[in-house]
Amino acid sequence: MNFIYKETHSRQIQKNKHDTELKLRSDASLTAEELLTHLTSAHTGLTNQEVENRQDEFGKNVITTGNKNTTLHRLKEAVINPFNIILLMVAVVACFTDVVTSKDPDYFTVIIILSLVFLSSLVSFIQSQRSNTAAEKLSKMISNKSSVRRDGKLIEIPMDEIVPGDVVWLSAGDMLPGDVRFLSTKDTFVAQSALTGESNPVEKFSDLRNKQDDALTDLCNIGFMGSNIVSGSATAIILTTGNNTYFGSMANTLSGNRAETSFERGVSSVSKLLLRMMLVMVPIVFLINGLMKNDWPSSLLFAVSIAVGLAPEMLPVIMTSTLAKGAITMSKHKVIVRTLGAIQTFGEMDILCTDKTGTLTEDKIALEKYMNVHGEDDVRILRHAYLNSYFQTGLKNLIDIAIINRAAKYNLENILDNYSCVDEIPFDFSRRRMSVVLIDEKGKRQLVTKGAVEEMIAISSFVEIHGRVLPMDEKSRRMALATYEKHNADGLRMVAVAQKNEVPGSGAFSVKDERDMVLIGFLGFLDPPKESAKDAITALQEHGVRTVVLTGDSEGVALKVCGKVGVNTSQLITGRDVDRMDDAALHDAVNTCDLFAKLSPSQKERVVKAFQTSGHTVGYMGDGINDALALRQADVGISVDSAVDIAKETADIILLEKDLMVLEEGVLEGRRTFGNIIKYIKMATSGNFGNMISVIVASIFLPFLPMLPVQILTQNLLCDFSQMGMPFDNVDNEYVKKPRKWETPSIKSFMAYMGPLSSVFDILCFAALWWAIGANRIELAPLFQSGWFVFGTVSQVLVIHIIRTGKVPFLQSKPSLPLIVSSLIVVVVALAIGFTKLAIGIDMMPLPVAFAPWLALILAGYFVFAQLIKKIYIGRYKEWL
The missing domain is CATH 3.40.1110.10 (Calcium-transporting ATPase, cytoplasmic domain N)
Structure with missing residues (x-):
């Protein structure tokens, strides 16, 4: 069925593309007057009444390609995921064993599992909704506009309000707000590489000079949405908008997969690592328990439940909510994030390339x-x-x-x-x-x-x-x-x-x-230097970001201004010098030169690329047409709300205030955001590695399962809830002092230190339950399971606060209030379940009060030794997170 859908969908895309092409070719062959008549328009534009009618007919001028950002889609993603599917499988098995085949039906386990599915889905959906709402609010703060004739007057309106038949005026820097037919042109050159892949701009004309065998994108009097005016000016009439444009008809095939950032590659590598751990874990645990306890169905259910516990199912929720929170915080500093993923790259940036005018100067010439x-x-x-x-x-x-x-x-x-x-x-x-x-x-x-x-x-x-x-x-x-x-x-x-x-x-x-x-x-x-520029450059330098100026201005002006604001002017390279250098020479030059003058747009792009090949994460800040190539090449493009359309559209981050000091605040927030995500990932990987060791040890030596599937899943959900405050956690000032890159080897070494440590204290808990509490017989398995349930839950909450900082938690580094609240709630709930009759609900026995001192002692030991391991780790690797 899926194959048939894809085939049908592909045919529909091709049909839409063919129909759009026929229409554009037809419109390209009409005279200007014939076209105006055909579109029921005029040189003076549409009337307001005509616009309202056409907006009802054609809708907003936006491209929606299989929009996956709907509420229904987010609800579907929250409910249908591997974690919930396995939970429902466990519920079916529990229903069969506890209800269908049991003489005394027990619905409680099934109800608990279904409640877990509901709560897990609800938390994921709420976080997804909040992230989406935040992103939409931020995107509304910036918009591209078009100059259009309405009722004979030239006015500026948001681009999404353009309708077919509108007459628009275009100049250098403007994006084409739809597919257009040019009515008049003056040295009009258009960049349409988004459609053709050709880097050189093409000249457009208003007359009928097209040849019959011209490719659609070669039609000289037609312009396409997705392209922009490089130079010259023109008037044009809108032929199609939104999904009806040529770009819209082929957007599904044009969108493709953009290159992964280092952060995305890091998340992917950790996910693969955890997946490999699960693939190894499930058969080992299944075979050990099946052979030693001779209960193959229970062993299979237990192994599958362990696999669920190893999956970092909260990673998407933690990531999206952390990024959304970071975006909202950055907006308070007048920094608008167009793509949430750019936040981490912003924090990773160690080279900031910037134009001079308006950034280092007052922009008041x-x-x-x-x-x-x-x-x-x-x-x-x-x-x-x-x-x-x-x-x-x-x-x-x-x-x-x-x-x-x-x-x-x-x-x-x-x-x-x-x-x-x-x-x-x-x-x-x-x-x-x-x-x-x-x-x-x-x-x-x-x-x-x-x-x-x-x-x-x-x-x-x-x-x-x-x-x-x-x-x-x-x-x-x-x-x-x-x-x-x-x-x-x-x-x-x-x-x-x-x-x-x-x-x-x-x-x-x-x-x-x-x-x-x-x-x-x-x-x-x-254009006098900004008073704040020198302080901002110094602040960026103190936080590990080197400021490099790439300007089209002459050497004299560049030297004068840069000298006053603290940019290193001991070496200056001009565009003429760049042209004479091969890639190797330019690669060497960017390591020492902070000032490049008289650069063309393509030379700016080449310098940015040279920094990237030298291993740097590069941000580029610009607001003109001449900055578009460099903005697109940079790891993170930064522009301002007053920039030309193409610069804003190309940028990942928009500043509402053209000031480097504002930029510095954004960089720090990007690092805080990355820090909170890396906390969860290091905690999840090390905790899962430790659990793997503990379960294997328990499976070998215990005559019963250390925990039942329903208990594992309940513990997993509680631990997930305790982490919900992590996106709002404080980050130590020392952490944001330098750029942070994703280091997968660092995660593996962290896992190798902290994972076995948690297993040592799990085994100590097993020993206390076996010998001190006396839970050493099969009939007392529920008591043993209750003890490990409580210790496992509380210790995982404790480890959040150990891992979240390289300092002594609570004393030297305080967590945020949301993280304290989510942690306390989970600890109280875990203790309430373990020490009261609530334990019976998930097939456990209430723990005796005598276990409380043992629990406190083992937890205290875990805290002390974790701090000791932390010191050893920092001494060896010179970092913690």
């Missing part, structure tokens, strides 16, 4: 200088820069805003009436400049360009000196560079301005027209 090539103040330079910044339609960055603000102080707005923009050549990160083509009231055309100094000088054949346009020779070139380098060394971010009048009278303009320019002067901007 002010225009300080506007000067000619001699370095003399010249308002004419400001005027040309103002025309360029005002008339460009792309993403207005902080530089553009600073120019516009300064021009307003000189009342330069009046000159705008004299010009109109006939075309533009948008900014991109390879040219590092942008141009506008203006026409004045007399019909004169002028190309005005601003951009990075070296790139601008490279396209300038002339230079303006004292009002005269002269050919740029080596002398004038050196003079211009000297002016640039002087002010750049003072910490000013320099931008060059050039213009020319000889431009074509008609037709579209392109990058080819940016040549033979006249260099007229420079702009100098100041």
Whole structure:
């Protein structure tokens, strides 16, 4: 049946994909007017009433691929799991032996087992619901938006409110909010590697230049959800949204399995280790008890119950609740986690690569200088820069805003009436400049360009000196560079301005027209360092995180700012240097260099990769289009809520405040989260190893089973409940001082020390019950079982507090209140069952008061020797958790 379902499901996916492709090809062949008519839309967009109708018809603009995040699915996962299945099998056997075939039917054991199933499922479901609710609340705090025309006005709305027929305006950094047909484009380049795997962006056009045999993703006037605008601008009409998009139709096949993190690999390795232990344990215990007690059915049931006890069935609950609690705590520090699994990687991070602007600086760029090539103040330079910044339609960055603000102080707005923009050549990160083509009231055309100094000088054949346009020779070139380098060394971010009048009278303009320019002067901007940046970098360093700056800015500005905030500037590598290095040389360079300047987006990505191949866990913090590649490459991508869409979508963690100090709080919380998960894993593995040894010893020497299946399962549930406070536990300050990676060998060595220790005290408990209490006959087996039930439960609660800290528990390191409460409840319940008539309910005998001193003595010995072993272990391995 499952095979038939998969085949049918696969056919449906292929059909949806085929239907979507046919529709998009059809829409690509229509003229703009035909398409608007077909979609019942207009260049001015939809009306609010039309939008409401379409939202009812098409729903939210989100992709749901076999959504496994429903309440019903979480309930199913909570109820149907290996632990509950085995419990129900035990219940069936108990029902047959105690009710169906018994002369005196006893329903109590069956009721207890079914109660265990109910309670276990309830706890798991509640934790799952809480984690999901927390994740949903956090995701609503950040959202991507689109600029859309509604009732003729251009407004910003959340992307999930887009409907087919909407007319959207797109610029560099925007994600495509659906499958679109471009109505107008201007040097529009789109990255669609999510669909095609091709790293280079492709240019899109609005006209009908497609060929009949073009692949769907090669259609030049169609854009796809899942891609983003790299450069240029465009208007487009939405063709399909959500699951009806091409990306939505093939999302099941595109999603695939992402690479496992070190944490996921660690959990997998421990799960496999415990599984191997179970596979060895079950046949050994079954054979020993079957041969020695000649009761094969009871031996099988006992062995299966032991297997249940060895399974870390609380691991998913502990992990999800710990991660959810960590995410909520981080949100209070203005750090929003988009994927819960990123929390641990955040804590593991030992290299933080960050852009300079806004992270180390105030992100409030002010225009300080506007000067000619001699370095003399010249308002004419400001005027040309103002025309360029005002008339460009792309993403207005902080530089553009600073120019516009300064021009307003000189009342330069009046000159705008004299010009109109006939075309533009948008900014991109390879040219590092942008141009506008203006026409004045007399019909004169002028190309005005601003951009990075070296790139601008490279396209300038002339230079303006004292009002005269002269050919740029080596002398004038050196003079211009000297002016640039002087002010750049003072910490000013320099931008060059050039213009020319000889431009074509008609037709579209392109990058080819940016040549033979006249260099007229420079702009100098100041973005002062943040006061908090130095303290934040020092704090990160104290916690084992090295801060490395990867910036597109020039060397002078980078050196000035980084020097003031405490980044090591003794070595500086530029993008040109990176290009000259092979992978081995770059691998060596990243070990010593903390400052990389004038990097392109692909160079940033390459530097991040070099750190990773050197064995580091790398976080990358950025908010621009030029950061998207590095964000995707990093182990944990970090962006800010004000970032461009593609940066936010790529990042794992979003900061609501662009501040490294906020980041440091998130790093510490990530380590606390990992610490609480590792506590449970080390406790589970060592405890299970010890139980394995104890059960084998008991099976060899005892004439009866040391515990019945129902008793094992009840103890297991009580111990699980005692661990419910662990996600909320305190973590020692010493633990969060350095990055923490998953170390599977460390878990194995921990298990080898603590496991046998628990077995030694289990055997001492057996001895006290056998000789001191006299539970040494088959008819007194329920008394013996009651004693080990109480000791086993209380000792497992005690070991939580021993393992949770490398210090002396309670005295040097205090557990959290939730963990104390869950521990106390379980201890009281275990003692109540063992020492009262409640023991009869799970086929045990009430313990005599005489056992209490023995219990206290053995537990005290366990505590003392555990602390002694802890000291020996820390002395040898220099760590505890």
